[in-house]
Amino acid sequence: MRVDSAQRRTLVTGGAGFLGSHLCELLLAEGHDVLCVDNFSTGARRNVEHLLGHPRFELMSHDVTAPLHVEVDRIYNLACPASPVQYQRDPVQTTKTCVLGALHMLDLAQRERARILQASTSEVYGDPGLHPQPESYWGNVNPVGMRSCYDEGKRCAESLFFDYHRQHRVDIRVARIFNTYGPRMHPQDGRVVSNFIVQALRGEPLTIYGKGLQTRSFCFVDDMVAGLHRFMEAAPGGTGPVNIGNPQEFTVRDLAQLVIELTGSSSKLAFAPLPRDDPVQRRPEVSMAEQMFDWQPHVSLAEGLRRTIAHLDGLLSIDGSPQVAATSG
The missing domain is CATH 3.90.25.10 (UDP-galactose 4-epimerase, domain 1)
Structure with a gap:
């Protein structure tokens, strides 16, 4: 694994999506080599077209429900439809993307000894009985409802991340993203x-x-990607989960x-x-993000x-x- 940030190769799954394309821009500005992976089910090529000529940017068509074999130092796992209309269109595929996508990216992180960040969601809190929502709250989620393919898929992905961390010592970060x-x-x-x-x-x-x-x-996208990047590069040991939102x-x-x-x-x-x-x-409780990596919107x-x-x-x-x-x- 490379350690020089100027030479770091970073994978962004879902990189042609709304959030992922902004993250790719930020990473390039920070000196990373960026591998953007997307199956274009909800992402759009036009979101990253302006980056295609960049010498440190590569675009790959791939579905994370299948294994991926590349050499990387950092992995941002953003691949998944994120709006109810999109993820309810094919709920089985949504669950596969959440769970198999997390599993395959964790396997890649283990092989490459790479640090990996999971883009989890405030939806893990469901219809919350506690307000605002701190990271310690376990949530109130309907496991068989119309939204459960996404809500429970993301909750299962979080479980996988922490099991890989405990069992295989994978260096993880879990960010719970609020409305962006x-x-x-x-x-x-x-x-x-x-x-x-x-x-x-x-x-x-x-x-x-x-x-x-x-x-x-509502968190503006520039603030969100700055928070994700700060979390990823924060001192080792801060696994989260951490709320990021306004x-x-x-x-x-x-x-x-x-x-x-x-x-x-x-x-x-x-x-x-x-x-x-x-x-x-x-509404997120964001004091942990402020304390861990000095972030606020x-x-x-x-x-x-x-x-x-x-x-x-x-x-x-x-x-x-x-x-x-x-x-x-």
Whole structure:
């Protein structure tokens, strides 16, 4: 295993996705050789096209449900559909990606003696009975619900990571990612931020599920990838799990009103029944991230939304006006 950070070869699975493509950019800026792996089921080649000519960037088409044999020093395991619309489209494949993907990347990390970070999720907390959610909370997850392919798949992946750490001494990091948004979100991914922005830009009613009083915490993508990178490079021994997200809490209705204001839209609010197992509250306790690797988010919701609106507005002008999928999270 190489130890010089300037020569480090880093694998990012799901690297052509929304979050992964931003992480690839950051790693290149930090001097890493980056191997971006994606099967393009939800990722998009256009997210990384601007990196293809970079001398330290390589793009590989591969599905992590199959083993991978490459030489690397760092592994960020981000491969998995992350929005309810995407992961519920093929729930069996979602579970395979979570579990087999984790297993194969851990095997690779063991062989290469590489440090590996798992992109886990706040969904491991389910519909939480404790607020805000600290890492010590075990969660309230429906194991047989519509969201369980993702929720339980990620929980099983965490279990595998810690078993490999205890049994095989694999150097792991487990990050629990809370709601993240920003440029390169897909307009049809069904997440609440992209839903609202697309609807506002089209002048359509913004669809709110339930009364819109459920809360979310929104972390801008630049802050998120900075947190993941800091966690990965923190001193050995800090396995986590660690929450990474913005602790500022907003109701879904507050978010809708802010999107309307920032887009200058004439859109109104429309209300629909709340989907099953939709969390009522979601807010991270982030003191562990602050203490372990001196991280906290800096981009305000208004500033992050302005940058996301500009991106989605550009996509809509090119691709037309897509139908918006239904989800509230």
